[in-house]
Amino acid sequence: xxxxxxxxxxxxxxxxxxxxxxxxxxxxxxxxxxxxxxxxxxxxxxxxxxxxxxxxxxxxxxxxxxxxxxxxxxxxxxxxxxxxxxxxxxxxxxxxxxxxxxxxxxxxxxxxxxxxxxxxxxxxxxxxxxxxxxxxxxxxxxxxxxxxxxxxxxxxxxxxxxxxxxxxxxxxxxxxxxxxxxxxxxxxxxxxxxxxxxxxxxxxxxxxxxxxxxxxxxxxxxxxxxxxxxxxxxxxxxxxxxxxxxxxxxxxxxxxxxxxxxxxxxxxxxxxxxxxxxxxxxxxxxxxxxxxxxxxxxxxxxxxxxxxxxxxxxxxxxxxxxxxxxxxxxxxxxxxxxxxxxxxxxxxxxxxxxxxxxxxxxxxxxxxxxxxxxxxxxxxxxxxxxxxxxxxxxxxxxxxxxxxxxxxxxxxxxxxxxxxxxxxxxxxxxxxxxxxxxxxx
Ligand code: 2IT
Numbered sequence: 001x002x003x004x005x006x007x008x009x010x011x012x013x014x015x016x017x018x019x020x021x022x023x024x025x026x027x028x029x030x031x032x033x034x035x036x037x038x039x040x041x042x043x044x045x046x047x048x049x050x051x052x053x054x055x056x057x058x059x060x061x062x063x064x065x066x067x068x069x070x071x072x073x074x075x076x077x078x079x080x081x082x083x084x085x086x087x088x089x090x091x092x093x094x095x096x097x098x099x100x101x102x103x104x105x106x107x108x109x110x111x112x113x114x115x116x117x118x119x120x121x122x123x124x125x126x127x128x129x130x131x132x133x134x135x136x137x138x139x140x141x142x143x144x145x146x147x148x149x150x151x152x153x154x155x156x157x158x159x160x161x162x163x164x165x166x167x168x169x170x171x172x173x174x175x176x177x178x179x180x181x182x183x184x185x186x187x188x189x190x191x192x193x194x195x196x197x198x199x200x201x202x203x204x205x206x207x208x209x210x211x212x213x214x215x216x217x218x219x220x221x222x223x224x225x226x227x228x229x230x231x232x233x234x235x236x237x238x239x240x241x242x243x244x245x246x247x248x249x250x251x252x253x254x255x256x257x258x259x260x261x262x263x264x265x266x267x268x269x270x271x272x273x274x275x276x277x278x279x280x281x282x283x284x285x286x287x288x289x290x291x292x293x294x295x296x297x298x299x300x301x302x303x304x305x306x307x308x309x310x311x312x313x314x315x316x317x318x319x320x321x322x323x324x325x326x327x328x329x330x331x332x333x334x335x336x337x338x339x340x341x342x343x344x345x346x347x348x349x350x351x352x353x354x355x356x357x358x359x360x361x362x363x364x365x366x367x368x369x370x371x372x373x374x375x376x377x378x379x380x381x382x383x384x385x386x387x388x389x390x391x392x393x394x395x396x397x398x399x400x401x402x403x404x405x406x407x408x409x410x411x412x413x414x415x416x417x418x419x420x421x422x423x424x425x426x427x428x429x430x431x432x433x434x435x436x437x438x439x440x441x
Contacts, residue, residue: 001015001018001019001022004018004045008094010094011093011094011097011098012094013094013095013097013098013317013318013342014094014095014097014098014101016098016318016342016346017098017101017102017342018045018101019346020342020346020361020420020424021101021105021424021428022041024420024421024424024425024428025424025425025428028425028428028429029041029428032432034436035432035436038435038436038440040432040435040436043435044075044104044428044431044432044435045101047072047073047074047075047097047100047101048073048074048075048076048081049072049073050070050071050072050073050093050096050097051070051071051072051073051119051143051144051147052068052069052070052093053068053069053070053143053144054066054067054068054069054143055067055068055069055121055123055136055139055140055142055143056139057132057135057136057138057139058135059132060129060131060132067121067122067123067136068091068121068122069119069120069121069140069143069144070091070093070096070119070120070121071117071118071119071144071147071148071153071155072093072096072097072099072100072117072118072119073100073115073117073147073153074097074100074101074103074104074115074116074117074118075100075104075115075116075431076115077115077431077434077435077438078107078108078113078114078115078430078431078434079107079112079113079114079115080114080115080150080151080152080153080154081115081116081117081152081153081154082103082107082114082115082116082117082153082154082156082370082373082374083099083100083103083107083116083117083118083119083155083156083158083370084099084103084118084119084120084155084156084157084158084161084370085118085119085120085121085155085156085157085158085161085165085169086099086118086119086120086121086158086159086160086161087120087121087123087124087125087136087159087160087161087165088120088122088124088125088159088160089122089123089124089126090122091120091121091122092122095317096118096119096120097118098317098341098342099118099158099341100116100117100118101116102116102341102342102362102363103116103117103118103370104116104427104431105363105423105424105427105428105431106362106363106364106366106367106370106427107367107370107374108426108427108428108430108431109363109364109367109402109405109423109426109427109430110367110370110371110374110398110402111371111398111401111402112371112374112375112398114154114370114374117153117155118158119144119155120158120160120161121136121140123136123140123160125160125280126280126281126282127280127281128280130164133164133165133168133280134168137165137168137169137172138168138171138172140169141168141169141172141173141176142172142176144169144173145172145173145176145177146177148173148184148185149177149179149184150179150181150183150184150377150380150381154183154184154185154186154373154377155169155185155186156185156186156187156370156373157187157233159232159316161187162187162232162233162277163187163188163189163194163199164278166185166186166187166188166189167188167189169185170182170184170185170188170192173185181380182380183376183377183380183381186198186373186376186377187199187373187376188376193376193379193380194376195372195373195375195376195379195385195386195391196385196386196387196388196391197372197388197391197392197395198369198372198373198375198376199233199237200237200240200241201237201368201369201371201372201373201391201395202233202234202237202238202339202366202368202369202372203233203234203235203236203237203238203239203240203241203314203339204237204240204241204368204392204395205365205366205367205368205369205371205372205395205398205399206234206237206238206241206312206314206337206339206365206366206368207221207238207241207242207245208241208368208395208396208399208400209337209360209364209365209368209399209402209403210310210312210335210337210360210365211245212399212400212403213335213337213358213360213403213419214335214358216403216407216417217358219335219358221242221245221246221247221310222245222246222247223246223247223248224247224248224309224310225247225248225250225264225307225308225309225310226242226247226248226249226250226308226309226310226311226312227249227250227251227303227304227306227308227310227311227312227328227333228242228249228251228252228253228303228312228314229252229253229302229303229304229312229313229314229315229319229320229340229343230252230253230254230313230314230315230316230340231252231253231254231259231273231276231277231284231287232273232277232314232315233277234314234315234339234340234366234369235252235273235314235315236270236273236274236277238312238314238339239252239265239270239273240270242312243264243265243267243270247310248263248264248265249261249264249265250262250264250265250306250307250308251303251306251308252265252273252284252287252303253284253301253302253303253315254282254283254284254285255282255283256282256283256284256285256299256300257284257285257297257298257299257300257301258284258297258298258301258302258303258305258306259284259285259287259288259295259296259297260295260296260297260298260306261294261295262294262296263294266294268291269287269290269291269294269295272287272290272291273287284297285297285299302319302320302324304320304324304325304327304328305327307331307332308328308331308332308333309332309333309334309335310333310334310335310336310337311328311333311335311336311337312336312337312339313336313338313339313340313343313344314339314340314343315340315343316340316343317340317341317342317343318342318343318344318345319340319343319344320336320338320343320344320345320348321345321347321348322345322347322348322350322351324348325344325347325348325351325352325357326351329351329352329355329357333357334357334358335357335358335359336352336357336358336359337358337359337360337365338359338360338361338362338365338366339362339365339366340362340366341362341363341366342362343362344359344361349361349420353418353420359419359420360406360419360420360423361419361420361423361424363423363424363427364402364403364406364419364422364423367398367399367402368395368398368399371395371398371399372391372395375391375394375395402423405422405423405426406419406422406423406426407422408422408426409421409422409423409425409426409429410422410423410425410426
């Protein structure tokens with residue numbers, strides 16, 4: 001860690017992600033001198049390569065705009081590079097390195113053969129027209145197409161990249177590469193190679209994982225009050241499944257504040273989340289304006305100020321601080337499943353663990369998204385399309401396998417499961433073993 005800190009002093013998110021994993025695996029690592037001899041950790045923390053490129057496009061006023069684009073190919077020990085693209089004004093190499101590092105361990109947990117990658121741009125979708133989004137996606141792919149391929153590196157969506165953006169990216173990829181293999185990108189539309197349930201998969205998988213975690217602790221999700229942050233694709237899927245499982249979603253949030261829903265979110269509100277996402281306004285207040293009788297909007301507040309049993313961060317890294325954790329616990333929260341990547345600050349995780357709150361990390365909880373991308377790749381490679389039931393059954397099985405792996409590697413002497421350790425050790429062992437067996441490359 002000291003060497004990495006000296007080398008990348010400003011890459012705070014990346015250092016934070018690496019620190020969490022190294023702390024978790026220390027004991028296991030020290031039991032394997034062969035890992036030490038092969039310098040597995042030193043190799044694993046560095047990405048295989050990073051592509052950086054300029055993306056120039058013309059906005060609706062005819063002005064030339066320039067953004068930066070990246071693809072971080074982090075680790076290919078267990079399969080081709082796989083991971084999403086994030087379009088957000090705050091994107092930096094540090095952010096994408098942390099996400100690529102996390103993705104490597106997460107993908108290892110899915111049981112499927114996928115390496116880790118992440119990419120994106122500092123392009124800000126907020127307030128952009130549909131035409132601007134299309135021109136940006138096309139200009140982005142003009143640089144990226146040469147770095148990706150269905151057996152090489154398979155991008156998908158992330159924050160700011162949904163099915164609309166995937167469509168524009170894929171359309172341009174085909175034109176440039178003259179390759180018509182749909183497996184080059186996942187999260188596609190249903191008529192051109194997309195998998196049924198991929199849009200829902202991250203949220204559904206997170207709720208399946210939460211269900212297994214609660215069952216392990218002798219609890220039930222039915223009747224519980226859930227606070228969710230965000231209102232994008234992940235929050236949307238989580239709300240749908242939470243309702244189906246008999247829980248009540250009492251809050252969603254956005255960068256502008258929190259929308260409280262005392263009687264619980266309704267299917268109409270869940271549908272409206274899609275309209276809010278497509279509008280590119282990035283405001284949760286729009287929900288309160290649309291359903292004034294059933295909601296209460298408070299500017300500047302987070303979802304964690306709302307009384308709940310279960311907290312599900314579904315928005316962005318570091319969105320839940322130690323102070324937020326203390327407020328949640330004081331209000332009676334007894335479980336937090338991190339759905340966003342690194343959604344909780346280290347102080348928040350320690351606070352939850354010290355206070356006996358059930359906690360599981362994003363790389364286990366949200367892995368259903370990329371797992372279903374893996375299922376989309378399988379369908380594309382065999383030129384078939386599975387039914388919703390087939391995909392859902394496989395997603396269930398995968399989330400249960402991830403939970404089992406956490407229990408196997410994370411059960412402590414007192415019988416309780418440390419899900420942070422469990423997920424990190426399980427992912428590490430798989431990637432480290434593969435790297436060792438493939439020699440010094
Ligand atoms: O963080 C993630 O796992 C994703 N954004 C999904 C990546 C994917 O390849 O489906």
